[in-house]
Amino acid sequence: MRVLFIGGGRITGTILKELETSIERAYIYDKMNVNHLKDRYHFVKILKDFNIPNDVECVVEAASIEAVKEYSEEVLKSGKDYVILSSGAFANIDFLTAFMELLETSEGRVFIPSGAIGGLDVVVALSKWIESIDLITRKSPQSLGCSVEEETEIFSGSVLEAIERFPKNINVAVTLALAAKSFEKVRVKIIASPGLKFNEHNLRILSRMGEYEFILRNKPLENQRTSLLAALSTVATLRRLKEKFVVGV
Amino acid sequence: MRVLFIGGGRITGTILKELETSIERAYIYDKMNVNHLKDRYHFVKILKDFNIPNDVECVVEAASIEAVKEYSEEVLKSGKDYVILSSGAFANIDFLTAFMELLETSEGRVFIPSGAIGGLDVVVALSKWIESIDLITRKSPQSLGCSVEEETEIFSGSVLEAIERFPKNINVAVTLALAAKSFEKVRVKIIASPGLKFNEHNLRILSRMGEYEFILRNKPLENQRTSLLAALSTVATLRRLKEKFVVGV
Incomplete structure (x- = not known):
């Protein structure tokens, strides 16, 4: 597998560790010019300027919402498969619309991994019949940029407000x-x-086909904000691109 | 989309209804020679003997464990993509081994939809770190072929015993x-x-990366045994074969 990573942080590090034996070449572009992954893996090549090498099969964004907005046009035009972790970019409806238009004429496919949650197989299968989804997320105060002494609701509202x-x-x-x-x-x-x-996500889904409750307690990565599961679900997505025996929707 | 269905029962009926506008041709092979779906959809063609028409892109098994065992060799040799609902067939380790050997040289890919459960995105992503999974299934006594007056545990054991x-x-x-x-x-x-x-499935997953609990309450199909979600997750799997924007592992 030959992959270009946008972002050379902890998520990319975890993905490289897991896919070490199946990655032939990993290009990494990171605005901060990180180099530690190059020292650890012989197959890593650091890009100084953003570009999509021809031999790449797949681009993985593991950087930020801004990176998705900045580089997606180029990725979609390249026709490479494209895995996006910072899905928050799509909360901007203008961006989402422009992205989908470009995707129509792209030869690549776009994959949004389940990330730190699960049960998306159910949500995708029942999307037409879903009445409501409630997501309750619990994280440490420091990872949310606040300081409280006891459990405190700091936000309740729509997805668009939440991501902002x-x-x-x-x-x-x-x-x-x-x-x-x-x-x-x-x-x-x-x-x-x-x-x-743990980072905790509680998901309640009401639909005309059934009712669902998913409770996820994820070990965080060192930055506390990100769950390890987010990196591992990206690994699963990358594996699946080539797997011949695929389990799950 | 051109699909061959093995089995012409309620699951196939539900899939056809959902995919009506995107199916060009659906061949149906069913040992019972069902005809009602042919009358309802102009694109349905009933096969009297089992064979895999050349123009088919994908084969869907929605019949029985026996059907998987009987027809898989032919499907794998055809190189078509292959969606299998009666995953119970793989509880026979000899069959699983022979199947995987054939798959290695097949040009097709095999897909096992999430079926009546969910959260397989988490299970697949964490498989390496999973310590235990407990599945508790509640169904009506009649669908389980028994008659009890109050809630009664009728089985506790391994997957292999359960499927037998x-x-x-x-x-x-x-x-x-x-x-x-x-x-x-x-x-x-x-x-x-x-x-x-509802048909209820309760799933508890312990892993070194986190802990998960999924509760699913599914509306049953008319036969009570099968959940509608099983058919709808197959629809999602079929759509995904062609989709350019894929959400979930």
Whole structure:
């Protein structure tokens, strides 16, 4: 597999570690010009300027909402498959519309991994029948940029408001909305919870085909904000591009 | 889309209804020689003998464990993509091994939809780190072939025992084991519950990356045994074969 990573942070590091034996070449472009991954893996090549090498099969964005907005046009025009972690970019409806228009004529496909949540198989399968989705997220106060002594609800509202206020924390809400094909049906609560060992997501889905409740308690990466599961679900997405025996929707 | 369906029962009926506008041609092979779907959809053609027409892009098995065992060799040799609902067939390790060997040289890919459960995105992403999965399934006594007055545990054991005793009910357990890449880590409880409105699956996943609990309450199809979600997740799988914007692992 030959992959271009936009972003050379902890998520990219985790993905490289997991896919070490199946990656032939990994290009990394990071505005900060990180170099530690180049020292660790012989197959890593650092790009000084953003460009999409010809031999790349797939581009992985693991950087930021801004990076998605800045580089997507070029990626889509390249016709490469494109895996996007900072799904929050799509909360900007103008961007979403322009992106989808470009995608229509692109030869590549776009993949949004489940990220730090799960059960998207159910949400995708039932999107037509979903009445409402409630997402309650609990994270440590410091990862949310606040300081509280006890469990405190710090946000309750729509996906679009949530991503505006917590752009680094709540990509999961946008991914959910994309899976449900509706921003309106998803409601978000964010709770700062001191002393939390896990990042917790609680998902309640009402639909005409059934009712669902998913509780996820994720070990965080070192930055506390991101769950390890987000990196590992990207690994699963990349594996799946080539796998011949695929389990799950 | 041009599809061959093995099995012309309620699941195939539901899939055809959902994909009506995107199916060009649907061949149906069913040992019982069902004809009602031919009368309802102009694009349906009934096959009297099993064969895989050349123009088919994808084969969908929605019949039985026996059908998977009987026709898989021919499907894999045809090189067509292959969607399998009766995943219970893979609880036979000899069959699984022979199937995987054939798949290696096949040009097609195999897809096992999430079926009546969800959260397989998490199970697939974390398979390497999973310690245990507990599946508790509640269904109506009649669909389990028993008669009880109150909620009664009728089975507790391994996936392999479960599928042997309830071959028509517990494909979900095998799908879970395939996602987790382990039959040993999955334990199954089956509870007959009179007056149940939904088929209920409760899933607890312990892993070194986090802990997960998924509760699914599915509306059943008319036969009570099968959940509508099983058919709809197959629809999602078929759509995904062509979709350019894919959400979820």
